[in-house]
Amino acid sequence: MDFVGSHILSVDQFDRGDVELVFRVADRMEPFAARQKITRVLEGAILSNMFFEPSTRTRVSFGSAFNLLGGEVRETTDIKVSAISKGESLYDSARVLSGYSDVIAMRHPEAGSVAEFARASRVPVINGGDGPNEHPSQALLDLYTIRKEMAARGATIDGLRIALVGDLKFGRAVHSLCKLLGRFNGIHFNLVSPPELTAPDDIVDALKSARHSVNELFRLEDGIRDVDILYVTRTQEERFPSQEEADRYRGLFHVNQHIYTEFCEPNTVIMHPLPRDSRTIANELDHDLDQNPNLAIFRQTDNGVLVRMALFAMVLDVVDQVERSARDVNWYTAKRDPGRT
């Protein structure tokens, strides 16, 4: 795809070459995100951060990524704050608001709304999540994390063995990640879910016809052996027909240090799209793993800044100017181990 001036709406836009290009640009953002260097390449540019649904993490990540490139951020964080509630069409909102900024990052609770907005926008729009539909920068940061973690182990994405655990029926993050992984070669998928929450047929069929190996499993201990990546998501318990039925599976989807030690290979990487639900009733990923160096969940969110910086730089066509204007950071920066949290 041609990134310059493009909307980023769906992982379907990205072929393998596109994904790898984003990752190479993201690598170059590391010194800036790690506060070793600063760049002012987007000084004077404005991001309109439009979040019509709460998401502190994604909103601040987009905003900080733009700030790290030197740009300014104008935010809208509440749909009730918007003229949309007064009967204004998305078309009008897009035409108007795209006159106030150079690029827009947008989250909206309704599937398709961000694409509809983008059609009327006069500046590039990046989808920050449109309900159950798409959240492409999340899938890219997940895959970017996998690539980095595997590289640290001397391996690549090709040939990866990954367990995806939890609600695979409704989980937007898992669907998009599967699509992106499907662009690579010889991936071994363990899809671990309750029988009621298996991955949609079209996802599974597409992986199989691209000659990936796909195992659908219902018990945690069956699925998490012999994998490089253990990707945990929350079980959407409220979707079960009854609480009793939900209770049947809860034990299977509680990952903690004990289960990790008993069933996983020693260096298995643990991932989660976050937020993890740490209430006792859910707790799909226990805090007793917080000191485990293979827990990559905070490296994921750190990588999100790199990927979003890359997308902004590519869409606004400043990739090759970023380093040219770099200078050293002159303030105290906390030690951030780039390899380990």
Added chain:
Amino acid sequence: MDFVGSHILSVDQFDRGDVELVFRVADRMEPFAARQKITRVLEGAILSNMFFEPSTRTRVSFGSAFNLLGGEVRETTDIKVSAISKGESLYDSARVLSGYSDVIAMRHPEAGSVAEFARASRVPVINGGDGPNEHPSQALLDLYTIRKEMAARGATIDGLRIALVGDLKFGRAVHSLCKLLGRFNGIHFNLVSPPELTAPDDIVDALKSARHSVNELFRLEDGIRDVDILYVTRTQEERFPSQEEADRYRGLFHVNQHIYTEFCEPNTVIMHPLPRDSRTIANELDHDLDQNPNLAIFRQTDNGVLVRMALFAMVLDVVDQVERSARDVNWYTAKRDPGRT
């Protein structure tokens, strides 16, 4: 008026020379708002954007205008977030908050509140709308748009023929625009409204005594022939005594491409203060006009950035420094046709 250090509270502050001065400065902001050039003239300055009532459009427009001049923006978007709800006087809020910024843009639901705030503020305050009372930057951007659209047709504001359509009784935007137009010469006003929603007598009388031509009309097709500008506003249907009565007028105030073609001169400019209500029940300005090149509603909001940049630059006395520090934009910018949407 002397703009430097002044509050901008009301269109009553502006004589014709003031209006024309603002417009000449706004013209000079075009390359910056169009992202051809950037300026950092207000680098280090802080705008406090205080919106005690929701208004995404106006809030982001003020904020982006300030960013485009190089300044920073601190925002407050919810009156419940404020100490005002704990019994603090507007006087205290103004004294305190004016210590945190160089200029304040403020919207508040109560008439007169922004002026009261300004009296206690130690920095200039720009009224971004105080309930039914004033919204001077809206009136200025409307008139600036009229000037530009007429100039593209080889004409001026003097001698303008304009139809103002909709709720002329309560519409703040229309009242302020009439006042500003009244400073010019030989304006022909067609005031088209339901009989219950005619413009206030003092507005009409002032226009007549300044020797403008004023026709009050009740049917859309009578009012929109032979005008240069068709300025549509929403009908405040909820103010009618009954829904049946409201229904009698609804057809008259629904402007669409068919009505435009049948009744208007070929190049009549269509304006609206936005947001337009696109729900079927209202729909005073139909989306079938969106491709009509004479639809100026998005040029209006674009012009709003220019006018607000001009006001900031004039109040903070940096007009002549803006171009001095200009440099070219180095990122991708969408094609924005300055003449047509």
Added chain:
Amino acid sequence: MDFVGSHILSVDQFDRGDVELVFRVADRMEPFAARQKITRVLEGAILSNMFFEPSTRTRVSFGSAFNLLGGEVRETTDIKVSAISKGESLYDSARVLSGYSDVIAMRHPEAGSVAEFARASRVPVINGGDGPNEHPSQALLDLYTIRKEMAARGATIDGLRIALVGDLKFGRAVHSLCKLLGRFNGIHFNLVSPPELTAPDDIVDALKSARHSVNELFRLEDGIRDVDILYVTRTQEERFPSQEEADRYRGLFHVNQHIYTEFCEPNTVIMHPLPRDSRTIANELDHDLDQNPNLAIFRQTDNGVLVRMALFAMVLDVVDQVERSARDVNWYTAKRDPGRT
């Protein structure tokens, strides 16, 4: 204490030397806060301003202080906007969000929550108030104001005579100020409160064992004679057993110009942590004092910017670079009398 890279969570961290160091740095911030000069020393740095409880004043003060040093601000202003409401632990929020910024300012309604957040954060955290517990920058700005006001009268903090008036039992600001004052020598405290709302024993005992003079009084006119500083707080009337009992004390704690003239020494400085409750039912500090040059309440909030700039500069280790990069302000700035409001 070593400020570089430290969390600022409690006044207990500050010994007298630390306090005096903060004040000397705050003095150097004056030309920047007064918009005589600008510095860009933190250009490229990001403050995450996380307010999980409304506080316009403190939030904007932190944000403006960071902007005045050249940094950018990303804000979160509503706990419902946060993943915390979806079962995310403070630990996760802190790990994630500290990857997006260089320093965090945080307010939270629960005592201890900011310290808990700080333990997991990878960047320095400044406590902007954690419920009834601590608000160290408020105590520092109060004491900094006292130092400045006394210096203008040729005096020092040592030997200060101060009346603290109002709810001394629950008032967080008063407790912290007492602790900081206790680090100095020979302070004369008049603690004026209703009998039900006297200061906690541990506060009073600590002051006495440090050989300060402490008088506990119940009538306003007994406590406000012979003091240099009259520090008024709101009476938390809702905590009284009955409205009748609350009514008994209301007159005592209403400070106005008449009472000031009758009972106070001519140059007694009037302070208040703000917001003051100006509703008739409360009105602990009357607006008829607004023109009194000894009313220091708005100098307090102005000083808050200086103190917060100092804390940011010290924690991020840029104190000695601030002036090096200074340049003159080139826009209109309102006259701000640094000595008098």
